[in-house]
Amino acid sequence: MTNPKRPKIAALISEYRRYSHGQNIVDRFLGGYGWESRWHHPEMDVVSLYVDQFPESDLSRERVERYPDLTMYPTIAEALTQGGSQLAVDGVLLIAEHGDYPKNEKGQTLYPRYEFFQEMVEVFRSSGKSVPVFCDKHLSYDWDKALEMVETSRELGFPFMAGSSLPVCRRIPSIDLPWKAEVEEIVSVGVGGIDGYDIHSLEAMQCLAERRRGGETGVVSLQAWRGDRIWEALSAGSWEDGGFDPTLFEACLCRSLSLKPADESNRHTYPEPEELPQLVGSPPVAYRFEYADGLRATMILVEGLVQDITVAARLKDQPDPLSLLCYLGGGHDMQPNFFNPLCHHLEHLIANGQPPYPIERTLLTTGLTAAGVESLWQDQKLLDTPHLAINYQVGVESTFRRT
Amino acid sequence: MSAQKRKKLALITTIWGWRNHANHMGERFLNGYPLNGKWHRPEMDIAGVYVAQRPEGDLTQKRADKHGFEIYPTIAEALRLGTDKIGVDAVLLIAEHGEYPNNEKGQKLYPRYEFFEQIVDVFKQDGRAVPVFNDKHLSYSFEKAQRMVAASKELQFPFLAGSSLPVTFRIPPLELPLGCDIEDALMIGVGGSDAMDYHALESMQCMVERRRGGETGVRAVQLIDGDEVWRAGQDGRWSRRLLEGALARSDSRSGIALTDGRPQDLAHSDELEELVENPAAYFIEYNDGFRATLLMLNGAVKDSTFAAKLKGVPEVQSMQFLCPGQPNVVYSACLMNKVEEMIVSGQAPYPVERTLLVSGTLERCLESRLNDHRRLETPELNVSYQAPEASHFCGALE
Numbered sequence: 134m135t136n137p138k139r140p141k142i143a144a145l146i147s148e149y150r151r152y153s154h155g156q157n158i159v160d161r162f163l164g165g166y167g168w169e170s171r172w173h174h175p176e177m178d179v180v181s182l183y184v185d186q187f188p189e190s191d192l193s194r195e196r197v198e199r200y201p202d203l204t205m206y207p208t209i210a211e212a213l214t215q216g217g218s219q220l221a222v223d224g225v226l227l228i229a230e231h232g233d234y235p236k237n238e239k240g241q242t243l244y245p246r247y248e249f250f251q252e253m254v255e256v257f258r259s260s261g262k263s264v265p266v267f268c269d270k271h272l273s274y275d276w277d278k279a280l281e282m283v284e285t286s287r288e289l290g291f292p293f294m295a296g297s298s299l300p301v302c303r304r305i306p307s308i309d310l311p312w313k314a315e316v317e318e319i320v321s322v323g324v325g326g327i328d329g330y331d332i333h334s335l336e337a338m339q340c341l342a343e344r345r346r347g348g349e350t351g352v353v354s355l356q357a358w359r360g361d362r363i364w365e366a367l368s369a370g371s372w373e374d375g376g377f378d379p380t381l382f383e384a385c386l387c388r389s390l391s392l393k394p395a396d397e398s399n400r401h402t403y404p405e406p407e408e409l410p411q412l413v414g415s416p417p418v419a420y421r422f423e424y425a426d427g428l429r430a431t432m433i434l435v436e437g438l439v440q441d442i443t444v445a446a447r448l449k450d451q452p453d454p455l456s457l458l459c460y461l462g463g464g465h466d467m468q469p470n471f472f473n474p475l476c477h478h479l480e481h482l483i484a485n486g487q488p489p490y491p492i493e494r495t496l497l498t499t500g501l502t503a504a505g506v507e508s509l510w511q512d513q514k515l516l517d518t519p520h521l522a523i524n525y526q527v528g529v530e531s532t533f534r535r536t
Numbered sequence: 537m538s539a540q541k542r543k544k545l546a547l548i549t550t551i552w553g554w555r556n557h558a559n560h561m562g563e564r565f566l567n568g569y570p571l572n573g574k575w576h577r578p579e580m581d582i583a584g585v586y587v588a589q590r591p592e593g594d595l596t597q598k599r600a601d602k603h604g605f606e607i608y609p610t611i612a613e614a615l616r617l618g619t620d621k622i623g624v625d626a627v628l629l630i631a632e633h634g635e636y637p638n639n640e641k642g643q644k645l646y647p648r649y650e651f652f653e654q655i656v657d658v659f660k661q662d663g664r665a666v667p668v669f670n671d672k673h674l675s676y677s678f679e680k681a682q683r684m685v686a687a688s689k690e691l692q693f694p695f696l697a698g699s700s701l702p703v704t705f706r707i708p709p710l711e712l713p714l715g716c717d718i719e720d721a722l723m724i725g726v727g728g729s730d731a732m733d734y735h736a737l738e739s740m741q742c743m744v745e746r747r748r749g750g751e752t753g754v755r756a757v758q759l760i761d762g763d764e765v766w767r768a769g770q771d772g773r774w775s776r777r778l779l780e781g782a783l784a785r786s787d788s789r790s791g792i793a794l795t796d797g798r799p800q801d802l803a804h805s806d807e808l809e810e811l812v813e814n815p816a817a818y819f820i821e822y823n824d825g826f827r828a829t830l831l832m833l834n835g836a837v838k839d840s841t842f843a844a845k846l847k848g849v850p851e852v853q854s855m856q857f858l859c860p861g862q863p864n865v866v867y868s869a870c871l872m873n874k875v876e877e878m879i880v881s882g883q884a885p886y887p888v889e890r891t892l893l894v895s896g897t898l899e900r901c902l903e904s905r906l907n908d909h910r911r912l913e914t915p916e917l918n919v920s921y922q923a924p925e926a927s928h929f930c931g932a933l934e
Contacts, residue, residue, distance in 0.1 A: 151795075151796055151797040156797050157797065160798050160799060161799055163798075164801070166799045167783070167784035167786070167799070169851065169854075170780070170781035170843060170852035170853065170854040171780060171781070171784055171852075172780055172784055172801040172803060172804065173784075192796060192797070195796075305705055305707075305931050306931040307708060307709050383575065384573040384574065387574055387575050388570070389570075390860035390861075390864060390866050391861075391864060392570075393863075394863060398554060398595070399563070399567070400559055400560065400564075400567060400863065400864075401563075401569065401863065401864040401866070402567045402568075403567070403575040445573065453572075453573065453574070456573035460707065462787045467787045467788050467838075468787050468788065468789060468793050468799065470787045470799075536708055
């Protein structure tokens with residue numbers, strides 16, 4: 134039997150199969166995970182599960198059999214009330230990444246985060262009570278839905294945390310942007326495609342950028358590029374000349390642990406500019422955007438050239454850029470243990486009702502992702518983004534995995 | 537710096553092919569390497585090369601054509617660059633890989649000592665000795681390794697050796713405080729004997745050498761394998777608490793973690809014994825009474841982790857020696873950065889005695905295995921040295 138004093142959690146999952154986000158997060162609550170020098174068992178229990186889709190590789194039914202205190206419910210409302218009429222859990226994990234969902238004409242997968250959220254808040258409203266909520270990855274593919282989710286959390290007054298594991302994973306080197314530093318330009322070089330991995334890179338950048346002097350001021354405009362325009366922007370030599378700072382790009386490649394050699398028979402070489410296009414597997418994508426306080430940012434996805442995510446920032450009056458790798462592991466049949474620090478923060482959220490960082494970060498990165506996809510959809514048009522005038526402040530304390 | 541002032545290197549190697557150590561290590565001096573967020577190009581060039589074996593797939597000529605160094609038929613000529621006097625400013629001795637016989641202990645008889653002797657002969661004949669880097673252990677033979685270190689002292693040239701694991705990235709970036717009291721230490725290693733156990737032993741050594749009083753040498757060793765390893769754990773000969781600490785740092789568990797994704801507490805499940813193919817425990821007893829254990833756990837994990845209990849510190853200290861994968865294997869760039877540091881400064885950043893002690897410790901462990909897994913007293917391993925105060929691993933925080 135679960136200890137009645139331990140917090141109870143409901144997990145709302147799109148799909149529970151090996152290495153889906155739902156499996157990775159919920160299994161860490163059920164069976165523990167490596168943390169510092171111990172196998173850590175969270176002091177709380179996932180007691181109810183709602184799963185939306187059951188592919189052949191589903192593991193949720195197996196987990197319900199394995200863990201007697203875990204019950205599967207056919208609806209979100211029943212999962213939250215444990216089959217009763219009132220909210221009966223102390224925290225909610227909303228994990229709607231992976232699964233077979235339709236795509237829209239812009240290429241976005243219509244994961245039902247907003248829909249799950251709406252069903253959840255109906256229970257909150259009818260129970261007259263709310264509990265802390267985590268929404269995995271971005272809030273929604275759609276800006277209006279994301280904004281409504283955040284506004285609802287404010288209205289009902291529940292602690293709301295969202296986002297990718299990139300902001301909390303290990304870094305190599307294990308450093309943060311100095312708090313209140315003056316940042317002039319920031320670049321990330323990452324992997325994957327739009328509406329999936331862009332959000333990860335954007336979160337990796339934003340968790341650094343938001344520490345700058347004056348705090349977060351929001352983004353005023355964004356333009357997305359696809360293909361050779363990115364290499365032209367690199368050779369332009371600077372933001373002023375229509376590109377981005379090539380020294381930041383180089384710093385990113387030099388933090389990568391997976392830079393592809395141009396000559397397959399060679400060891401580890403730094404690519405010549407003319408070699409770059411052939412090293413990228415699919416057409417590269419960039420989102421180039423400007424913050425309200427003048428900070429300039431370019432997120433670049435170059436699947437194939439690298440297989441990891443790096444960020445570099447030029448700080449005022451500093452001779453060398455600050456640069457780091459967001460360490461996710463990779464290769465060698467490695468476990469996605471970047472979920473460990475995410476779970477660590479989730480435990481704190483549920484136990485103490487305090488998100489480790491403001492939901493506004495994820496609202497902004499959700500909006501940037503949607504704006505990037507929109508710009509590509511509108512033939513790489515420069516878009517004004519007055520709706521992204523999002524202000525927030527973070528504290529001095531770092532929240533990535535340092536220990 | 538003008539071309540005349542750039543330092544010249546000799547690369548003396550057993551074999552130069554794709555993904556072997558000459559390719560991993562030596563080519564950093566041809567292509568440069570990533571360092572602190574920049575592509576770093578050393579102010580030095582490989583000028584003379586000797587390669588003992590050149591089977592199909594040999595890259596020597598291809599690299600010579602691109603980078604303009606000379607290939608010589610002997611080690612002496614490679615050091616003298618075809619003249620009658622030593623013409624290089626440093627020597628890279630990379631004798632890992634290639635076709636060489638094994639001895640009865642299971643050691644591959646790489647000709648490190650034999651190459652080194654020829655290098656030293658040139659130093660002596662020409663009246664000038666230059667810094668030498670010896671990749672990995674000094675020799676399969678402790679006696680030969682001792683002679684190598686003695687020659688470096690006699691001729692007073694900077695001598696750096698060893699594995700890249702002590703200088704690779706650590707997650708987290710843990711360094712034990714210099715002069716700490718270590719109560720117990722445990723290393724988990726993977727891979728085959730006389731190749732990968734060397735890396736694991738040196739990884740453990742670079743941590744425990746920082747204990748109070750400095751390194752005092754090894755007085756006895758024992759290597760056991762098979763189910764004896766698990767029984768030894770039950771008998772308290774190695775610490776399950778430290779096993780938990782080290783395994784908590786692993787990102788590459790096999791078994792259930794792979795088949796259905798569940799993170800698995802291997803330190804407290806029967807799965808560990810099922811997964812490990814042929815466990816081995818290397819028990820190292822030091823002259824100051826300190827003891828440390830290496831467990832080779834092939835089949836259960838694929839990474840190298842370490843845990844230690846310090847006196848007065850309640851929490852176990854632990855970390856992973858991160859070895860980023862092919863084709864970049866950036867750990868080898870971390871090591872070549874230390875070699876470059878020695879060549880530029882004329883001082884080895886950490887003592888060659890570390891590598892000497894670990895070379896001898898491994899050899900004696902393999903003798904224990906050959907001698908019915910008996911504990912062997914090792915008075916000859918009385919190698920004392922003091923670890924450097926500075927951390928030398930990649931990504932170490934200031």
